[in-house]
Amino acid sequence: MRLIWLLPLIPAAGAAVNGLAGVRWFGRAAAGAVACLAMLSAFAVALTASIALIRLPPEARAYDVTLGPWLPPIPLATAHGIGSFAAEWAFRLDPLATVMILVVTGIGLLIHVYATAYMMDEPRGGYARFFCYLNLFCAFMLLLVLASNFLVMFIGWEGVGLCSYLLIGYWYEKGSAATAGRKAFITNRIGDWGFLLGVFGVFHVFGTLDFHAVAQAVSSLPIEQSHFGELSIICLLLFIGATGKSAQIPLFVWLPDAMEGPTPVSALIHAATMVTAGVYMVGRNAVLFQHAPLVLAIIAIVGTLTALMAATIGLVQNDIKRVLAYSTVSQLGYMFLAAGVGAFAASTFHLLTHAFFKALLFLGSGAVIHAMAGEQDMQRMGGLRRFLPVTFVTMMIGALAIAGIPPLAGFFSKDEILLQAFSKNRALWALGSVTALMTAFYMFRLVALTFYGVYRGPSWPRHVPPAVGGPATLSIATAHGVRHPVDPDAHGLAHVPQHDLSHGPAHPVPIGPAAHAHEWHGPHEAPSAMTWPLMALAVGAIVCGFISIPPALGGTNALERFLEPSFGGTPAAATVEHARQPRADAEPATADQASNGREWALMLLAVTLAGAGVAAAWRLYVTRPEIPVRLAARWPGLHSLLWHKYFVDEFYGATLVRSTFASARGLWTFDARVVDGAVNGSGWMTRTVSWFSGIFDRVVVDGLVNFVGWSADEGSLVVRRGQTGLLQNYLLLIVLGVCVFLTVYLFAR
């Protein structure tokens, strides 16, 4: 346990090796091996630490490691005097973090293994780059979940966002991928704005950023039952951050677009781990949030509405990954619903089970896409269960799990959430149940469209006798440069199919994992590096529900008990746990029976709804496939609304994005015309004034000077007349002068 600080560092080291050396010198095998080895060692460390933690008595299950200072303390005012703003590189392993590190490293490892085969068609450098990003992601994710204060968590929080950006835009030459990556990052940044302000608020109120210290400090504060005080504002700001990261209303729009990334990325980042960071963060601050019941109500409502909205959109989408993406948004909504009604343990439980079955479904869809050479449209699939038996069975398990069919994992966690919601608010429960029905429906619609019915995809050239292919085929195969790298069938020359030029346009996707640079020869099962992780995840999707069987079914809610210390176990939590609490009362038997009865009824209802969803999907897409078309034709408005995802993207585009760009252009004109215009104007004024003063200088000032000179000149002309140089004239003048003088002298006296 002392080595938990190594957890983020191991994948980071893997990323560094692949990033610095791998992209240049490693082959695919080496790059993949480095990445998987890093994850394997991280998993081993995580497992060791978890076992060590579980062995401790429940109240001692927390372990802190501080590596050193990050931001040294500096005085800063808080609400209660001058505190000191500081942050340390500090990690904390507690039950909640234990669950998360196991999910991140365990499922992360499986997805890494899967990706080694899935990404095989990438160029060598790109392959290493991919695993560098993937390792880096795990490093940041582990940092996020192990952080013991807000700021270290924020490093991981933004770091996973960065990796998400890089991995969504992994095929950066594809414009839509690059745009989707940017959209994800910027949308997340909007959430981060709230998160950061929330963190400042936490410091302002508590004078510390350490989760544990905040939880302790807040438990002595009154619960803001009916007013929206500073705690509520802080929680609301933090929740804005969570809506960004976990794709909730109003910031969910980035997640469906994020499906532009390679499928392993969708499985790891956009299903199992990163998108749950918001849920995790709320759970991490459970005590704080419990003191802001109004915000918890907002969280529950937002979660429920998101779940419902995303599920309705998922009903009509045809892109296999988009269905799963909306399903993820919807399931995250469930987790927030759970957190909102105060059932943080149920929320984490669903996070765990969801990680298994959603990663499984995404990886399964990856296998399907791989089999279909990059095709993602379910309209062009069908009947694939014959070709992909392993994928079919495992995806079926995943679908059953998410639909909530007992005894698979999703049943337990979803049931727990609905039960808690029922005891808190019937409306939330009802909407959650409707969502559960739709979940079962769209998931089995996906299964039906993909694996049942008739094959609707493009045809492929059938095997030709080797004699016909002969040397010509060989040369074409080498011209392509790649043989099918993952399908053992392709390795025999006899199976190298004839080069069919007409086949090209059927697969116009130029960039993509399965845009095989070589001949495609029909849907085929994925190689074992891909099927093994599928099978492992399927096992997880079956059994991981059993770790927290509700008492009504004779279990002990083991996971919830385990997690309780992380959520504070405060009185607030106790009231939420009312369904169970009466057990300690004077009449345990009756209370127990009553609540058990209710639980049984709710479970039965939930299973019925799930079954109804499955049956409806079965009827609409397997036995009577013409019905959906008719339904869509009868309500074109509704269908269009769902098909266009409620036009939310269009709405944001027309308002937020457009106004930002309009104001940007407007201000740029303003800057050039007005602000710089003033500068240039004053320059122009100076020049004009100087021109006038130049004129003035030349005409008036210099004119005056010249006038003096001129007048002297002209005057001298006049005077010169007298200067004749003739002695007689001068003599005459003298005589005249003497006469005048004498006259004046004599008469003027």
Added chain:
Amino acid sequence: MTYHLLSIVLFTPLAGALVLLFVPRAQVDAIRWIANAFALAGFVVSLPLWNFDVQAAQWHFVEKAEWIPSIGATYYLGVDGFSILLILLTTLMGFISVLSSWEAITDRVKEYYIVLLVLQTGMLGAFMSLDFLLFFLFWEVMLVPMYFVIGIWGGGRRLYSAIKFFLYTLVGSVVMLLGILALYFYNHTVTGVYTFDVTQFQQLAVPFNIQRWVFLAFFLGFAIKVPMFPFHTWLPDAHTDAPTAGSVILAAVLLKMGTYGFIRFSLPILPEASHYFVPLIVWLSVIGIVYGALVALAQTDWKRLVAYSSVSHMGMVMLGMFALTPVALTGSIVQQLNHGISTGALFLIVGIVYERRHTREISDYGGLSKVMPVFAVVFLIMTLSSIGLPALNGFIGELLILAGVFVVNKLWAAVAASGIVLGAAYMLWLYQRTMFGTVDKPENAKLTDLNLREFATFAPLIALAVWIGIYPAPLLRRLDTSVARVITRVNSVYGPALAKSNCTTPTAPAITRPPAPTPGAPSLDLTGFAACADEAAPKKPGGK
């Protein structure tokens, strides 16, 4: 040796310029080697500055000699943690810009390097001077070489931009000189001594009426240099038309003259006026943050976009400074360094592609990741540093600034933080337009990746970005005393806390007092800073 360390640091570049005078102009390679050697030497000799006494609150490496005794001007050099970091930034960026010019400058090579080295001495002198007249001398000395750099080796409308830069700055500095003279004569009426000694000015209790006018005079000089909205329009022009090295120096160091001036002169000498003008400056800064980011979003010229991002970032620096809290001021100083590192690097990055393609239009690029992978990684790291990704340097500065501003005014923090969202928008969009997509222009298909020399210009910046992001403690510790000196002067509420945290183990003092100070409640607490022994009961807030 140590005694004259500052003079050695100061005059090493000038010595290089003198040596270059005697090298025949035809010997281009010799000139380049000599210039690079002196620039590197300038950096190396400045490194010992890093090891100053972090705890001591006095001026370090002080040198004092007579200069013009008749008017009381002295050759008075001295530094504290703040100026030491700026000096180190200057010597490093100076070397990097000299190194980056190796192939870019082919015309009048000798004059170019001489001018660049003289500029270097001018900038260093301004950061070291503790004599106001000496500071002003260096301040003006900087202008002329920069004017030549833009006007001779620039591109586009280089003469227009050079003259605009020169005149705009000159207007500010003339008014600033009036402010300096006002202080000079006021000091004489109070003490009877004619002196330009800044440390003496920092002890003065100038009447509020005079403070206000002097502050405005300083404000004009420094705000133009920063540049603050709405005095910023010289910057995009100067940046766009300057050669790469000129832009790098301009962004990394020259802009810091303004912020340095505010922190070194305006805040400690004119504390009450600083309080009085907080709303004005903060709102100009906040507008600058959002405005600069939005205008950057509208740019089609790569270099102009980076220039407007500078306006936004410097707004953040000014905001942190005038929050008048220790955390925000520390963040402001860190952000000055960060801006030097990341924006300097971004200008180098533009320079790299400009040298190859001779266009700055963003639309002329696209898909460069494919042909220049190493360049793409460097650009990505610097983009992330610029948008403040945690674990890189930019985050530390922005975090501290926003945290320090938040306790003063939540609205300021909220609006300023939106600049971070916009920052991500314009930088990532720039990155996408230039680096992602397919290589659709044939001219771009043959671009060569970074060579070793070019990579060498980025390597120290990347290392610094990561180091500051992950382990900023050594850096922040070096700022403690500088920040304490300024904050105790302008915001006495923090006096006891700062005095305490500087001497003893840094724990939050359990002081119960009214919440954060409101601007406009000026107070002078001269004793709080000096006395580390001042650990007794805290003084009354406000110090009225």
